[in-house]
Amino acid sequence: MFILNSNDSVPLYRQLYIQLREHVLSGKLPADARLPSVRDMAVELSTSRNTVEGAYQELFAEGYIYSKPRSGYFVSALDQDAAQLSLVHKPRNPRSNVEIPTNYMYDFHPARLDQTSFPVPLWRKLYMESLRESSRQLVQYCNPQGELELRCAIQLYLERSRGVVCDPDQVVICAGLQNSLDIVAHMLKGTHSIVAVENPGYHLPRSVFRNHSFEIVHVPVGVSGLDLDALKSSGSNIAYVTPSHQLPMGCVMPIANRLTLIEWAESSGKLIIEDDYDSELRYHGKPIPSLQGLRPSGNIIYLGTFSKILSPALRVSYLVLPHSLLATYRRVFQDYFATVSLLEQKTLTKFMEQGHWDRHIRRMRTIYKKKHDTLLLAVEHHFGSQAVVVGQGAGLHVVLQMTGNIPGETEIIERALGKGIRLLPLSDFYVTGEPDSTKLLLGFGAITASEIEQGIALLSNVCF
Ligand SMILES: Cc1ncc(COP(=O)(O)O)c(C=O)c1O
Structure with missing residues (x-):
């Protein structure tokens, strides 16, 4: 029995999606069970077919259900032990603690943004406000982990939009992916040694980990993302993945594979580095929720960036560390200073807090x-x-x-x-x-x- 509340701020299709998803993860809807047709479900819930269609499409995109031509939608087979654990979310405490430019007529470079997209006047205004308000802070070093207000804004955004469950304490402000991975590599050096990366995949993680003397294993990517059998036999104890939009092939890792990957990480202290670099940009349905949100207490390091939506030149990104790594982070980085300027952080905080980011x-x-x-x-x-x-x-x-x-x-x-x-x-x-x-x-x-x-x-x- 599904209940839709039209007074709720959550859209109806999203309410249905969430309830169906919980039924799939808890096993109440068993593998291969057929979902009611869109029409029947809409009649049963006294709602529109669009609402049901929206919920089904989202579940389909994330791999919770599959479709058979002319037969409808069916529940995907998931590892039930792993799936059940995904329902248990940790309680949160939100406030605790060179390239030379060249002109081409037709530039199909994949890492360039729309040329008129940066909000220059607004950024200037927020930057000037930040400058006026920060004169006392500008004469000293700022918080090495990143300003608390910015970490809170990022935590709220990640929870709302990416399903990431974390405290601001777990968020570290970084100057781009390379800086984020450098931090991770420094923390894991003594305990982990072999990193699995996607092939084909982004070159930067390979270089960073190689520079820190990690062994790199190239794991093939198929239509469902990283080949998990190859990962298991690779001997690696860290996996770097882009599960919500694989770079470059663009595939989405289905839910069954996500759960298997999480299980892999939890066996004998392995780690997943989830690079969620561009998942705000999905053009049909909602963005695919993060892997981290499936197992907030798991061994998952979540990485995000402002480079794809706002500007790659700002050099602002973030890490969300699992609780298990916080003590190591503080020990290893106790003498390091912040890598992102205070004024950029303040400006970005205003941008997010005032609703401009959304x-x-x-x-x-x-x-x-x-x-x-x-x-x-x-x-x-x-x-x-x-x-x-x-x-x-x-x-x-x-x-x-x-x-x-x-x-x-x-x-x-x-x-x-x-x-x-x-x-x-x-x-x-x-x-x-x-x-x-x-x-x-x-x-x-x-x-x-x-x-x-x-x-x-x-x-x-x-x-x-
Ligand atoms: C896979 C991947 N991750 C992360 C990033 C963002 O990196 P940065 O935050 O250093 O700009 C990119 C940028 O192209 C990317 O392709």
């Missing part, structure tokens, strides 16, 4: 969804049946999978450059294994919608 995310989602949809249409129009888009529906990039007689990646990139098109090689993300030369990486953050259409038309000419 509005900015909504605005960015609209801008990037338009570019994303334009890209899909342009590919359909100019490549037709000769290409499909992989990893769509989120973030700032997709992968183009081509068929037919295609020149290699290097040749396509060179030919494209001749037409003013900039592409980043997908093969750069592979360390081992044969990169698939029929795939291209297409970022759409910086390029405008009209440039996307022209750029894809030109690209289709150089690919065949």
